[in-house]
Amino acid sequence: MTRIVLHVDLDSFYASLEEIRNIEIKGKPVVICVYSGRSPDSGAVSTSNYKARELGIKAGIPISFAKRIAKDKEVVFLPVDMEHYRLASDRIMELLEEEADAIEQVSIDEAYLDVTNRPFENWIEAQKIAEKIKEKIKHHEGLTCSVGIGPNKLVAKMASGHKKPNGLTVITDAEVIGFFDKLPVSKIHGIGDRTTKSLNDLGIQTASDLANYNIDALERIFGKNKAKILQEKAKGIDESPVEQDEIQQISRIGTLSEDTDNIEIIFEKIKELSFDIQKKIKKKVVDFRTISIIAIDTELKTHSRSETLQQTDLIDENLIKVRNLLQKFFEENPGKKLRRIGIKVSNLLEKKKQKTLGDFYS
Ligand code: DGT
Ligand code: CA
Numbered sequence: 001m002t003r004i005v006l007h008v009d010l011d012s013f014y015a016s017l018e019e020i021r022n023i024e025i026k027g028k029p030v031v032i033c034v035y036s037g038r039s040p041d042s043g044a045v046s047t048s049n050y051k052a053r054e055l056g057i058k059a060g061i062p063i064s065f066a067k068r069i070a071k072d073k074e075v076v077f078l079p080v081d082m083e084h085y086r087l088a089s090d091r092i093m094e095l096l097e098e099e100a101d102a103i104e105q106v107s108i109d110e111a112y113l114d115v116t117n118r119p120f121e122n123w124i125e126a127q128k129i130a131e132k133i134k135e136k137i138k139h140h141e142g143l144t145c146s147v148g149i150g151p152n153k154l155v156a157k158m159a160s161g162h163k164k165p166n167g168l169t170v171i172t173d174a175e176v177i178g179f180f181d182k183l184p185v186s187k188i189h190g191i192g193d194r195t196t197k198s199l200n201d202l203g204i205q206t207a208s209d210l211a212n213y214n215i216d217a218l219e220r221i222f223g224k225n226k227a228k229i230l231q232e233k234a235k236g237i238d239e240s241p242v243e244q245d246e247i248q249q250i251s252r253i254g255t256l257s258e259d260t261d262n263i264e265i266i267f268e269k270i271k272e273l274s275f276d277i278q279k280k281i282k283k284k285v286v287d288f289r290t291i292s293i294i295a296i297d298t299e300l301k302t303h304s305r306s307e308t309l310q311q312t313d314l315i316d317e318n319l320i321k322v323r324n325l326l327q328k329f330f331e332e333n334p335g336k337k338l339r340r341i342g343i344k345v346s347n348l349l350e351k352k353k354q355k356t357l358g359d360f361y362s
């Protein structure tokens, strides 16, 4: 049976998140940096938005080089804020989860979704799911993403990379060969620089060169396993399943009605958020062992504090501990006000669903 797999990848993920939380930088070239700390500008660019990429500022280049390019231009340089990006990533993965039979997250900003068994299993329907996903991510997070649809993970991944940003590309099983045919081998997902060089040395330039190359000759150079994998890749064949992720944590964040350090007000918000988390805990049939607060201050810095608990599935009974975490946070940060507050349960343990009396009678 033909599978239908989606690959979703957020566009310039860290940079877009920074643009959303700071309206003043929206539309400017934005560069996200990992500073190594050795000197003020040592380190590398983690990512940049598309405006900055047009200037030649791309992931991986030294920050000092990026700053030279940016000289006399209005380019925004920001340090990475992993906590912030991870929270957004978690929320997005939860949105995706609702749309798929199975979801496998492969990095902070991308996931494979198997939608084969969704209603009307066909390509048009899959495209509708992709459109819905794009709308949801835009609506909830303000972000765009690029989606690829194909009969397997490899093709879906290649499809999502085909048109970026904000793309949607469908490659049906009938279209796979046509899509791969003239593609340079370096563009095939999973074929790196070294392999590309070895292939080029053999006179192999395109996917179809590779697909039609004598297998014995390939095996002599790459070994039996890799030769087979290379030729499968060149034909867009990939049998690997979308492997359902175990959930790691459940979190909710909300914006306070005003910037505040009033514990009562903040705690009210926490109670409200915890209601939602409790529902999700029940739905997922899990216990948790860690509870955390996520505090976002008026400078939009994220702070978290955690507490380890006895295994439980009840939030209410642990809210006092959450309150203590909050209290401790303000003792350590006197005068600091919060803009947003979140609560998270993690260290999740799968739990066997117990039958309640109600289940026996229903
Ligand atoms: P895209 O997908 O081309 O629109 O742009 P990004 O920024 O989403 O790039 P992607 O999907 O390759 O990576 C997702 C995030 O991972 C990205 O926003 C920042 C981080 N990242 C990517 N490449 C690097 C890197 O070379 N170093 C570090 N530290 N982080 C990276
Ligand atoms: Ca991305």
Ligand code: CA
Binding pocket: 009, 010, 107, 109, 110
């Ligand atoms: Ca990615």
